[in-house]
Amino acid sequence: MLMWFYGLACWFTTSRDINYQKKIDTCKQKATTAEFEGTSDAELDLLQKELKEEEEREPTSLLTYTEIVDKINNLEKETASVEEQWKTFKKFEQDELIAQRKLSMYASVTNIIPNLDDPSKISGHIVERDKNVVEKFDIEQAKPTAFDTCNSIWKMINL
Structure with a gap:
């Protein structure tokens, strides 16, 4: 034009x-x-x-x-x-949609819904659909190592 x-x-x-x-x-x-x-x-x-x-x-x-x-x-x-701004915006939207789908998949597989509001702590909810139970969890980050944190999460997943 x-x-x-x-x-x-x-x-x-x-x-x-x-x-x-x-x-x-x-x-x-x-x-x-x-x-x-x-x-x-x-x-x-x-x-x-x-x-x-x-x-x-x-x-x-x-x-x-x-x-x-x-x-x-x-x-x-x-x-x-x-x-250029429109392309950047569309890429951001696409990345956000991918992140939401990944999070949904992780929640479906692990039955854990993380709380992403506070990045300084690891917290969320464990959902057991067959028992209709929702349990809140909070992992203290005072001194645990990444290994201890990972083991705690695996224990929650295997419940």
């Missing part, structure tokens, strides 16, 4: 520049012809004034063209940035 707009802006500006250039050339030709033919000073002044007006319009059209190109470039950069 932006490339189409860019092409249209280039065509419009280029055709407008060509028209201005034609008008300027015509004014110059009229002024030159008037000088050689001995035209009155009033007509010559009028032609000079017309030439100056056309020459003043040309830079503004060029300025407008560069403004349009700058805006298009800025929009393309913003589009790229937004697309």
